[in-house]
Amino acid sequence: MDKFKAIVSRESSDGSFSYGFEDIDRGFLPDNDILIKVHYTGLNFKDSLVAKGHKGIARNYPTIPGVDAAGEIVESKDSNYKVGDKVIVTGHDLGMNTFGGFSEYVSVPADWIVPCPPELTLKEAMIYGTAGVTAGLCVSELINAGISKDKGKVIVTGASGGVGSMAIGILGKLGYEVVASTGKSSESDWLKSIGASEVIDREELNIESNRPLLSARWVGAIDNVGGKTLENLLKTTGHHGAVCSVGLVASDKFTTTVYPFILRGLKLIGIDSAEQELEKKLQLWMKLSEHWKPEAFDKMYREILFSEIENEIELISKGGQRGKCLVKVIKD
Numbered sequence: 001m002d003k004f005k006a007i008v009s010r011e012s013s014d015g016s017f018s019y020g021f022e023d024i025d026r027g028f029l030p031d032n033d034i035l036i037k038v039h040y041t042g043l044n045f046k047d048s049l050v051a052k053g054h055k056g057i058a059r060n061y062p063t064i065p066g067v068d069a070a071g072e073i074v075e076s077k078d079s080n081y082k083v084g085d086k087v088i089v090t091g092h093d094l095g096m097n098t099f100g101g102f103s104e105y106v107s108v109p110a111d112w113i114v115p116c117p118p119e120l121t122l123k124e125a126m127i128y129g130t131a132g133v134t135a136g137l138c139v140s141e142l143i144n145a146g147i148s149k150d151k152g153k154v155i156v157t158g159a160s161g162g163v164g165s166m167a168i169g170i171l172g173k174l175g176y177e178v179v180a181s182t183g184k185s186s187e188s189d190w191l192k193s194i195g196a197s198e199v200i201d202r203e204e205l206n207i208e209s210n211r212p213l214l215s216a217r218w219v220g221a222i223d224n225v226g227g228k229t230l231e232n233l234l235k236t237t238g239h240h241g242a243v244c245s246v247g248l249v250a251s252d253k254f255t256t257t258v259y260p261f262i263l264r265g266l267k268l269i270g271i272d273s274a275e276q277e278l279e280k281k282l283q284l285w286m287k288l289s290e291h292w293k294p295e296a297f298d299k300m301y302r303e304i305l306f307s308e309i310e311n312e313i314e315l316i317s318k319g320g321q322r323g324k325c326l327v328k329v330i331k332d
């Protein structure tokens with residue numbers, strides 16, 4: 001195999017980090033069960049953290065970011081998979097300490113792989129990627145917590161981002177009344193076109209209040225933001241509601257009292273999409289490929305070439321993406 005391209009993030013002796021395209025060879029990758037020729041990857045907030053240097057996520061540098069990859073198997077040491085199989089990898093350690101999807105090839109353990117559902121193309125699988133799996137997991141958890149569409153509104157924060165927009169699309173498809181909380185008022189019409197029934201300014205959830213509870217405004221929440229936003233979601237979610245804690249784009253810290261839990265019976269649900277059991281992931285992909293697929297799926301992403309990825313990493317690190325940034329790695 002000739003040399004191939006990957007985004008490599010390196011740490012300098014002064015502790016600073018930089019990333020860029022390098023020509024690497026097969027020996028640079030780990031020798032895992034399965035070698036995949038990557039057709040598509042996608043951009044996630046976490047990828048920008050790894051690319052720009054985050055020892056809490058990727059302990060060892062150099063590394064190759066990219067928590068998602070979809071492509072065709074070119075080498076297999078596992079009897080369950082053969083050359084030519086179309087497969088998806090999301091999460092696990094991909095793009096952290098295991099070289100990730102911002103590369104023309106990835107080498108992964110067989111038990112990280114999900115066969116691409118026949119109803120989806122590899123491209124569609126990566127339009128979803130980790131964002132879609134995470135959003136789907138949140139929706140499953142809300143349903144399991146008894147939040148059906150007749151119970152009331154569900155709010156999604158970080159609405160215009162990858163996880164946020166996917167969550168809006170899936171909830172909208174399932175008939176929920178969805179409130180989108182965004183910092184991008186210019187994207188109101190787009191958020192409504194993908195499934196939101198109402199759009200609010202994210203500053204409404206960034207308020208200071210000493211009150212332990214505020215008027216109930218919704219019954220479910222999917223939070224990508226953390227910090228003050230999560231604090232206020234806990235105060236504004238109604239009786240027997242549920243709040244999924246997904247992300248930390250504003251802050252990884254929040255404070256709360258026990259009152260939302262003991263006076264409103266609220267459930268705070270932690271979401272970890274990376275380490276899902278294979279069976280659960282397979283079931284989720286089946287739903288995503290069929291009756292959970294958003295009506296406006298084709299409006300929910302923007303496709304770029306692999307060679308254009310560096311600018312997009314900078315954009316997502318500033319919260320500037322709208323929807324999913326799909327990256328075509330394979331050349332025509």
Ligand SMILES: NC(=O)c1ccc[n+]([C@@H]2O[C@H](COP(=O)([O-])OP(=O)(O)OC[C@H]3O[C@@H](n4cnc5c(N)ncnc54)[C@H](OP(=O)(O)O)[C@@H]3O)[C@@H](O)[C@H]2O)c1
Nearest residue numbers: 045158159160161162163182183247248249250271273319
């Ligand atoms: N738990 C899990 O399994 C899991 C899986 C995937 C992602 N995540 C986490 O979920 C979060 C979202 O990931 P993503 O890939 O969807 O990121 P993304 O595409 O960058 O979306 C994040 C969105 O949050 C909003 N935002 C950005 N900075 C903000 C700030 N300072 N204050 C308030 N809102 C801000 C922006 O939307 P608006 O402009 O519309 O407000 C932005 O588009 C990240 O923290 C990521 O690490 C967790």
